[in-house]
Amino acid sequence: MKKIVLIIVVLLYSIHSIAQEGVTPEEKKKYGYYMPLFEIDKKESSIYFDGKKEDIISAEIERPYGSQFLPIDVKEVPAWINISVDITGPRVGFKKIFKIINEDASPYGAYLVTTGNKRSGIFSHDGEGFAFSSIKYIVSFRYQMIPLHTLTFHRIYSSFLPSDIRIPLFAKDGFSSKLYAYEYQLINDPSHKWVKMEYGLGHSNLNVCAKDIFEDSKFPDIYGEQINLRVVSYDLGKAEKDELVSWSDPLRFTILPSGPEIINKTITPPKCDGETGSITLAFSRKLIGDPNEYETNKKKLDDKDCSYLGETLSFSIKNHTLNNAINYKNDTTKILLTTNTLTLSDIPFREGTNYYEVQLFGKYYYKSSSGSRKSISLYTDGEKQSFRFSVTMPSALTATATSANITCHGANNGSITFNIAGGTPPYSYSIAKNSAPFSPYTPFSDSSNKITNLAAGNYNVHIQDANGCSVKDGMGNPINFRFTITEPPALSIKAGTESITHITTPNANDGAYNATLEGGNGNTYTGTLTKIGSTYQSQQIGNVFNFQGLSAGDYRFVAADSKGCTTQTTFTIKDYVPMQVTITVTQPISCHSANPDPNDKDENLNGIGDKNENGTLSASVTGGLGNYKYQWFQQKNGTPIKMENKQEPILKNCSEGIYSLQVKDFSNNVVTQTVQLKFPEKLNIRVEAPLMQCSQPNSGTAKVFVTGGNPPYHYRWSNGDTTNSISNLTAGKYLITVTDHNGCSTQTQVILKFPDAIEVQPIVQHNRCYGVADGSISLKISGGKGAITIQWFDSTGKPITEHLSADKKQLTDLTAGTYKVVLSDESDCPTVTELIEVKPAAEIPFSFPDEITLCQGDYYLYTVSDTDFTQCSWVDSTGKEVATDNTFSATLAGVYTLKAIYKGSCQITKQFTVKQKNETFEMDFLAATTSYYDYTLKLIDISKRIDSEQWLLPEGVEMISQQNREAEIRFPKEGVYTIGLQGTLGGCTKRVYKKFWTEKDRIGIGNSDDFHKRISVLVVPNPAGRGTAPYIKVEMTEKSPINVRIFNILGQELFNKDFPAEEHFKILTNSLTLSAGDYIVIVQADKDIIAAKMVIN
Structure with a gap:
């Protein structure tokens, strides 16, 4: 490549x-x-x-x-x-x-x-x-x-390899990942063997701890051991891939147990000068060890007799700014043995900004595999086992203050100014005037630290900074700054010195105003009297002002002291005016005459209650020339009638009506004023008494609502309560009397009672069709309080939420079962529970099986009742209709379905399966006795081969016994009965039926009290051997004539012969030509009949 x-x-x-x-x-x-x-x-x-x-x-x-x-x-x-x-x-x-x-x-x-x-x-x-x-x-x-490898590590992690905390090692990066592998060497290993590490393969940067290298079984014995680590490359061209081609210089470490790591820390610096701070640390785990064992041994941890096994941990807090340490002496091990959270409290941080470092120190006491107790330092040099932080501690808060008094009385312009230093701005104050409580702390509005808008009084002030630190005295107690703000006396017109002279004649200017001043700052005053468009000069002497020649009108008098504080007043010089009369209702009538007041009296016996005629009218007169004379009138049918001896400005004991007052002045000027006096609004009361709670017999409450009259109202109940509402009452009648502020009373009665019980009448529609959910329940509900809540549940207790009417009073589409309905109203009365049964429809009686297997050439007649089933339709698996009446003769294999109407309304569908086998099944049975309905009929299965048999009896016919392919049955009454035999052979099924006419035993067979069995029959093989007819051996308990009959399996009678009375019979059948097969032998002796099977091979 x-x-x-x-x-x-x-x-x-x-x-x-x-x-x-x-x-x-x-x-x-x-x-x-x-x-x-x-x-x-x-x-x-x-x-x-x-x-x-x-x-x-x-x-x-x-x-x-x-x-x-x-x-x-x-x-x-x-x-x-x-x-x-x-x-x-x-x-x-x-x-x-x-x-x-x-x-x-x-x-x-x-x-x-x-x-x-x-x-x-x-x-x-x-x-x-x-x-x-x-x-x-x-x-x-x-x-x-x-590659030329190097392996380094950060010296901040020291030369220790912790057990659980991974330290980072750095190999020269950039080579193929295939070229990085690592080996270790234990210094105390005499072989000095380098061991390949599976951990770290393919990585240039390795984060490793001792437990990545060694199995758990090596601990704690390996603590204190020295280990070399190096990065290596193996020859990739070699098949074994274990030949070294390059390696770095080794790094040597000492293996130590890992101390806990700090996972969270909270530094709480002191807020105020002279206070201490705290450090809260959350560790990755608690210390290992028993707290009780540690408490017992903590003073001798390094002694030989010490039994404590576990860790200890202490702290060092170093101030890097001052290069000194804070000695923290509290027993932190005791705390960390029970929790992983520790608070180092009361730490004396230094003033100003200082930089600190928290370091951990610990030991681990353990038992080696040899059983000796050892100790070793915990590894606490990890990245999460120390931290640095800074704390800034504020300087002491100091303050001085000056105050300024009020210039004018009531001006509220006093102030206090503070000079504040130190602490943590912004600053705030709490102030209390005279003996009032201190206000909440309020920040100063600006940097002047000034409290303004102060009224006169004695003040106490507390100062604090943003951290809530107070200004303190030399003893460390908060300083209370005390001030007194003063104000001059109010500048005012001296009481009793102000006088006003009004105009005495029309259009004259003879009015006057006089006033004397006092108070204010000093004794020097100025004053000015003004009217719109005019200013008047005073004849002033010192503090006395006298203004003359004033015309009618509104005036303002303004006076000032030496500091500009002012006072003023306004007055009116009145012109001459005509006489005016004002009538005031000073005492309204107390009660309406329609109030049924049981406490009212009629002292003057005039037929009017005293509280209905206690109104008072007061007249005031202005204008005119004084020296007034008065006369009161009361209208009767629209005509004023003079009231005798009523010549004062005040008229008392008035009832509802229209009153007039005639007033004359000194010059006989007459003025008449009319007023209407009415009853107060009628006092009406209404009482609300909610229904009581069933669970609390003392839950009755009543509340009265009052309108009219004159509030406030006073209440008195027949039980002694005096509030507008009463509670904790039992059922019964209570009387309430309400009295208004004028003493008018009225009363009524209230009845407290429990709510009517809920009554429910269920109307049930039971299932009409079998297997169909067509049942329903309707509820007829009465009584209860408020809205009725209805909950339905099925027989398992599961709530029903479907097939409900909107008001939940009807539940439809129900299958058979018991349903529960729970009704509750808005009261706390017990709920009403009804269990309602929806009865099932009778199961549809199908007389035929779901599956049958026919033998070759057989059929099966499926039949349903022609009275119960109508509109019958028998269809095969293709949907073809094969029959439409109440019977269907199945001759072919297939799946068939019956669709019909059951009992006029239920649509039913019944599926059944017909199977067919190649087996040929010959099956038959015979009756061995006469069919009288008042005694048993013996039936014998004469089928050649049969696997199982079942006798098919019509309703009412009783099975007495059955065994050995024979059965005894009893008919209930006279009539024609169809008896069937169902048999199986090789998996196929066949039925044969025979009709029996049953009549009464008219000759008395079986009616005798001594009826009993006297016959025993034994078919004995012929000694002549195979192919010969056997003989019949009959034994009687007493001599009796007998009749012997032999039938083949087709029911044909082959032999019928009477024999004279004997006790022992040996009947040969050699005269009969019988082929191989099964035969039935019936022997009758008077009242006894017995049948036996005879087989000829």
């Missing part, structure tokens, strides 16, 4: 000496370590390596160029180099073969090629002087090229 590589037009074939790590200059000289370098520019050429080792070097030549060169070992120096040059250019098709023999067997250097057009080029690395447009070079080599 050839490997092809592209190179530039100018072929530079040079071999550079590249040193392999650990190889001396003498070894280089001896073995000649070289590297072939091929470069590609833009012209297409090819190099073929035809040596027997070409598979070893092919992959290396195909590497992308420009990367590192691979060290190889040239084992076979070539004896010749063939260079074939194809040049395409000025002389197309030029080809010249050069054969260069190097006497020193050194294949590197520059070769000079001269072409026919005298253009030349030197095969060098830079290509200068070359003038051809296209050249193809073919160079043949015969080299064995061997």
